Amino acid sequence: MRMCGRSTNTSRISRAERESRLPVIAAETEDLLRRLAPQVLGAVVRRYGSFGLAEDATQEAMAAAAMQWRDGLPENPRAWLITVASRRLTDLLRSEQARREREDRVARWALTERGAPRPDEPRAGDTDDTLVLLLLCCHPSLPAASQIALTLRAVGGLSTTEIARALLGSEQTVTRRITRAKQSIRDSGVPFALPAPGELGGRLDAVLRVLYLIFNEGYASTAGTALIRADLAQEAIRLARTLHAALPDDSEVAGLLALMLLIHARHRARTAPDGSLIPMAEQDRSLWDRGAIDEGVSLVTAALPRGPTGPYQLQAAIAALHDEAETPEATDWRQIAALYGVLLRLDDNPVVALNHAVAVSMVAGPRAGLELVQRLGADARINADRRFHAVRGHLLEMAGDRAAALEAYRAAARVATNLQQQRYLNQQVTRLQAPPGPFGDIMRKAT
């Protein structure tokens, strides 16, 4: 909150001003700064506490670096940043204290400094700090939207402008969300430390969920926005890499990174030049990113035997089987169906059940798949969903029941809210309406 007319008002510049002052710097320096940002922030928070101010101090150190490093990097960039950020934080804490009248709050803050910073400490601490920072940003007490914004800001090092653009929100909303999140972290008094071993699992689940949400945000798009969001999936992968570096032995962390890589590997083949989505069976597989596929496959291959098996590893294993098939016909549907079966037992999710039904139909024929889909007809979570009707339509058509398939596609188009999907489903309706017979078949192929 802005305080008007207070003589204690400091000379702190607003974030927007600070960001607009950032000079254009070399891409390598920018990469380096973004990589170092969470490490510096983590180091400063761990020593001084006060997450909110530490974040401001780190931003200011980054801005200073962007100015001063144009003529060359310091010998130890990380140490340089930690020193500058610590100095800045000390200033901020002093003025903050001057502003606060209540003694107790002052006492909680950092004149309880935990020893002088040691900017040149070994690298092992960096990943720990980044991990603690991730756990803090994804704290279960924060709403999902705040977890995402705060993670992108504090760990991803994105500016509020960049976050607003990526999430298609206004800058004010993002700023408000981040400010409120920092406030509630401060008020909750959560210590900046690794949670007790018994709690780590649950807290880590929250981090994985947030990273996966960020990744999926990158794929969600609305009219005219597809270009804007492409980087978000990339950013989620970068964050998952950071987490994997901090916890190399955690198989679900490895599974999530693998899953993202294996899905993102297909992104260039996924959209037609006109922006419409191309189903996997029709994609040009030569456009798939081999490097990403190899990395994802080896990650999940190493993780699975290590256990414990979790949903991210299973989904990654399914994605790997798709990615490894040179043609759609070469897909190992038997294994995919089995993996979906295991996934269903871990997580009773109707969308997983639909995918399972499709995989079963590829192994045992459309009637077997339809039988499974029919059972979902009583499931209120999915029976009014576009995907339920679309899968039914697809399987009914495979089974040769055109009239029922047509009705199912019509129902899917009726409930679809995305124009692109509606258009695709209506195309199926039009195709099936064409008269059967040799000429009808030709027409069907042509559309």
Added chain:
Amino acid sequence: MKYMILTFASQQQYQEMVGQPSGRPAWTQEDWAALGSFMQAFSQELLDSGELVETLGLSAPVHTRRVQFKEGVPVVTDGPYAEAEEVLAGYWVVECESFDRATEIAARLTGCPGPEHIRARAYADVRPIDEHQPDFEG
């Protein structure tokens, strides 16, 4: 200053756009593709110039739920619009130097491709956003 640029379409026009038979010629794949690339380029340009605050498109009017207070209770009506009624279809919020600049941006939408009978009826509105502009900043 911030302005909202609003575009409008009827349920009938939406149906034509997604290829659902409605008595009039539906959009071809080419029409649809041209619309997509025009909108992408339009939004990307605003993003590059730093004027785009946000943009969203709405799904078809038939998915609307109207909530009203009637005889002491809230009442929900599904799909309250008539087929031919033109309602909000999407918007851009832009931040730019003047009303004239916002109008200039909106005017570019008149170049949006599509079937002639749609283009002939299409329009966009530009409205200033009610922002609190403090007289003093402390």
